[in-house]
Amino acid sequence: MAIHSHIGVLAFPFGTHAAPLLTLVRRLVLDSSSQGITFSFFNTAKSNCAIFSGQEFDNIKAYDVWDGTHEGEAFTGSNILEAMQLFLAATPGNFEKVMKEAEVKNGMKISCLLSDAFLWFTCDLAEERGIPWVSFWTAASCSLSAHMYTDQIWSLMRSTGTAKTEEKTLSFVPGMTSVRFSDLPEEILSDNLESPLTLMIYKMVQKLSKSTAIVVNSFEEIDPVITNDLKSKFQNFLNIGPSILSSPTLSNGDSGQECLLWLEKQRHASVIYISFGTVITPQPREMAGLAEALETGEFPFLWSLRDNAMKLLPDGFLDRTSKFGMIVSWAPQLKVLENPSVGAFITHCGWNSILESISFGVPMICRPFFGDQNLNSKMVEDVWKIGVRLEGGVFTKNGTIEALHSVMLNETGKAIRENINKLKRKAQNAVKFDGTSTKNFRALLELIKSPRGI
Template structure:
């Protein structure tokens, strides 16, 4: 096999679950096109997960984030983490590229998440191609582009916000770093820095598909060499062209998949509400209480994915009274659950991976955004794609139980819910079309692969 590789791509995601998964899936897509793909994790992630040299056809390697033994600093300082990640990451990434130069398959292209904008500088220092892989939707990426280039001034003093190529946005529709000025300044700077050196990039790759965000893609393409290459969802659920590809197979959290699959196996079609808020979001105790009773009062079956740190805040009698009506787990194989015919609704924080998985699987949503890109994603879910309903918060920022119950019932059985289901089915068909042979994303991936092969030769 090694003799037949047409080129070697190094993929460098930000070290987090929601960032590794799409890169892992894109690696498989590139391999199916004849490239060798090596996915890079942090030393800490590789050690804690006891990762070997590969997962299926995807090769694995490591760089340092500066915290090889303990992972993210115990003090929780994002500034310190990002500072050390850049320093240690730049050094060890350089060493990795040098290592592969002495093998029969040197690195031809580095595909990196632009949260790590410094990766492009390393790639260009070694004279290899560099492609930025954006793991948020094009609409959100272009908002940050406008801020970074001084086209949108902060703080925002009038509404709605009008940005060419994007829908009109109210303050609550903007990324949380903009809507709540001064929140998480290190992460906000990281997001703006995504575009700090893209004038040197060979391609910008976005995990979306053209028909989903056509106007935004056309607009950003005028200023950046942009290719839509998504959705990066396992092939089994879309075009079925990659063998044995039904899950990402790299979980940073303990996964007991059998709990979810066994519980859901005897539930009637479209009777279950699947509830998950991703790998980072933490709901406060009051919100967990309101969500608990909202789910229970809806009288639907529900499968709730909530980490153990959140489970301790569940109401005291909640678990005892569940019976077969609900199942609470710490982690779950989400894409498999969304593909299960028993699931009829996804109550989600609207992280981009969750959102595009739901769109790809034709799943209507109750949108309950928390932070970062989730508010604009929820805006798109409700108003642009019309595949879900967004919850309303009270004056304390809490979504009350009655609102949760009402939104679930609207999606599961209401008149608007029927329209959402039809729209969700349409977007699923368009997602399949995009990655199938000759589709927009498939053609774009072919263009990228062709450029890498030409560069190698």
């Protein structure tokens, strides 16, 4: 098969950024109209190893870029910000070097760059080559919108003082009039450009308007006002999700069968599923508060908890709750949320988890920790009305019991369940053949297939 388009894909190797980008690339490859396109996936060796897991995909070739550590040495620090700083200091040279290698190997120049939006310098690389830059925003539209209004937010904070601003709402941001300054990510509230993360995101905001397209794993109907505002700011603003409803997923084989069999024995919508992603473990006091709430209320629960965090549970908790609860070191989250016995999801409010919860109609109890999670939880509770936040923002025994009662037993929970099922139907409609996300995906595919014709 003749190759007529060579797409360079630049990944941000931290958190849960690289995996959704690979999911998007796989979806582009598997589309029957994408024949003749090859993708070179540029990422650090550690991240590539984690997301490819030894598997190879047709028309996707992984290339390792330097992570910024000294040659022959692995990063030994414990702070992810330190690793991020080393990586960013090595850019864009580390990407440029491997991009040239990929062009030689493919015998074809790269015709389009697709990157994580955080990698703002991709704009410059594309301009130097005279090719399009497509950026992929891995979070929600609301957080992108907040970042796009950073200058206005900083100006207001400087003129009125941070303390006086915290409880003010973003009345000047379309679709976010109920969001307070205190709900925003720290990277927006802080104008300290010495922070590598804050500086990276600020530079991203300055460059994004030059991109040929912004791609988001979401659907227009979840935030129509925000969507229309962002469409006015970019050449192409393309919601193409939820990917979980439109993209094939890798099978985990028989992994997680024990907990799935356990779920099959539980009553409809009775189980609390608990997971905080792959990075977060609550502090010991919060772990105790959550455990005590589950034990006191005897709520059936399935808790995905890494082995090294088991020691944070109260003494005897596992034995006392064995009749109505289950703890596993890993759970197949999509299959869990899809199971009709699951009635609520206690989550850190990462965007992928929120989309998965919406896609399967499972109400949320939110305990955000960092980044965009606090803003996401605000949208969940007060804008979309598909979940609740914990009183005081942390796990306590009484606060957690109250949240569980609200979602599982009270009239509040009934309304939340109705709202999330309405949103679920909108998401399902968006990925149908004539849905908005499907049309946007076709536009994206045409864009990267014929970049010179844009």
